[in-house]
Amino acid sequence: MKVLAIDYGDARTGIAVSDLTGSIVGFTTVIHSRNREKTLREITELVQAHGPERVVMGFPRNMDGSEGPRAELYRSFAEALTEALGMEVRLWDERRTTVEAHNILSMSGYHGKKRKNTVDAVAASLILEGYLDYLRMHPEA
Helix, strand or coil: CCEEEEECCCCEEEEEEECCCCCCEEEEEEEECCCHHHHHHHHHHHHHHHCCCEEEEEECECCCCCECCCHHHHHHHHHHHHHHHCCCEEEEECCCHHHHHHHHHHHCCCCHHHHHCCHHHHHHHHHHHHHHHHHHHCCCC
């Protein structure tokens, strides 16, 4: 099953798409926009181009599992995206994905602007990998 994952952000939104089998990350990109409507439009175009069967979006939770301060903003964006796509956008716990993405990039020698332009795609890849692992463990989901 092909899945598209989103790491939604104020200025940059990371996108990761799995391969056809839903085994690995096959494509990543970053949408550079502070405009919600432009971001919605670009994600819609990526969904049309890549044809995923599912769309999953990172959802901010605190370390104790409660919803983070930006939860309502993310829920609203996911609802607008669901309407634009005509398919459900599933919310997925994104705790620590950005921290892990920064760690991965530091270990790989990415610093400064190079890291800033890549971190959101890496975070989307981590969201995607977590969701794909979940699907492997829960095939009925």
